Amino acid sequence: MFTSIIKRNRNYIALLATIVILSSCTSNNKSGQVQDTPTSGTIKISVDETYRPLIESEIKVFESLYPKAHIIAEYKPEVDCFRDLMADSARLILVTRSFNQQELDYLKEVKISPQSMMLAWDGVALITNHSNPDSILTLDQVRNIMDGTDTERKWQIIFDNSNSSTVRYIQDSINKGKALPKNVMAAKTNPEVIDYVAKSKDALGVIGVSWISDTNDAQAIEFTNKVNVVKVRADNGSEFVKPYQAYIALGSYPLKRGLFFCLKEPYSGLGSGFATFLGGQEGQMVIGKFKLFPARLNIVFREANIK
Numbered sequence: 001m002f003t004s005i006i007k008r009n010r011n012y013i014a015l016l017a018t019i020v021i022l023s024s025c026t027s028n029n030k031s032g033q034v035q036d037t038p039t040s041g042t043i044k045i046s047v048d049e050t051y052r053p054l055i056e057s058e059i060k061v062f063e064s065l066y067p068k069a070h071i072i073a074e075y076k077p078e079v080d081c082f083r084d085l086m087a088d089s090a091r092l093i094l095v096t097r098s099f100n101q102q103e104l105d106y107l108k109e110v111k112i113s114p115q116s117m118m119l120a121w122d123g124v125a126l127i128t129n130h131s132n133p134d135s136i137l138t139l140d141q142v143r144n145i146m147d148g149t150d151t152e153r154k155w156q157i158i159f160d161n162s163n164s165s166t167v168r169y170i171q172d173s174i175n176k177g178k179a180l181p182k183n184v185m186a187a188k189t190n191p192e193v194i195d196y197v198a199k200s201k202d203a204l205g206v207i208g209v210s211w212i213s214d215t216n217d218a219q220a221i222e223f224t225n226k227v228n229v230v231k232v233r234a235d236n237g238s239e240f241v242k243p244y245q246a247y248i249a250l251g252s253y254p255l256k257r258g259l260f261f262c263l264k265e266p267y268s269g270l271g272s273g274f275a276t277f278l279g280g281q282e283g284q285m286v287i288g289k290f291k292l293f294p295a296r297l298n299i300v301f302r303e304a305n306i307k
């Protein structure tokens with residue numbers, strides 16, 4: 001077992017504070033109307049759909065701390081989140097990657113200085129039907145399933161959306177650029193993936209961990225009871241593990257990725273304020289509640305003996 005000692009990461013807080021300094025300008029626009037501030041006003045943000053349970057909870061906590069702040073989140077595929085950011089439909093997005101070079105080059109061309117930072121380590125969960133005997137897989141077996149070279153059994157792989165971050169993760173990190181096989185289908189949401197797997201013996205679902213991780217949430221418990229969460233053994237690993245926090249942090253669970261904020265805000269506004277909150281003590285504790293591993297807290301793992 002592990003116990004954790006969590007301390008406030010002062011260096012991170014100082015770094016996040018530079019967002020306010022670097023992007024600060026007058027709080028009034030040219031017409032004299034008051035704009036949003038780091039703790040007040042209304043903005044729209046776009047969020048990768050795999051993080052919906054987590055970000056809904058983060059917004060509730062933030063708005064309870066700052067009653068004059070109102071954050072309207074739209075949950076959608078990651079591709080659409082970046083499209084919103086580039087089209088100025090959203091100043092802040094929460095996704096599984098930072099800006100790529102093409103996006104940075106464009107923003108530099110239009111004289112915009114974006115900010116981005118990783119907030120957490122996240123796991124991608126594989127789920128199977130209760131009647132499916134294959135709930136333990138090596139990472140090599142996962143690769144063979146995802147690139148179609150596994151011929152031992154007939155799988156029906158299902159993602160939440162064809163443009164989702166989980167599809168990109170599997171293609172980039174697991175398949176190393178290889179195309180997905182023909183036996184792949186897409187639902188519309190993570191709950192639809194879970195429902196499909198619960199009804200289909202040969203289905204293998206790919207979802208975000210936050211949908212099944214909150215043991216205090218009735219919906220998450222219901223989802224977990226519907227399906228099996230697959231144990232995966234990493235290359236050179238010694239044990240098969242589920243996507244639990246400690247295993248994600250230590251690398252024992254191999255299907256992991258980052259959760260990032262990407263911010264394009266021309267002044268110190270509510271997007272900066274919410275990003276700072278997510279990287280601070282309160283926001284990071286909420287991340288821990290959803291079994292992602294907080295990236296902005298100092299955490300020490302120690303072995304504990306149970307007598």
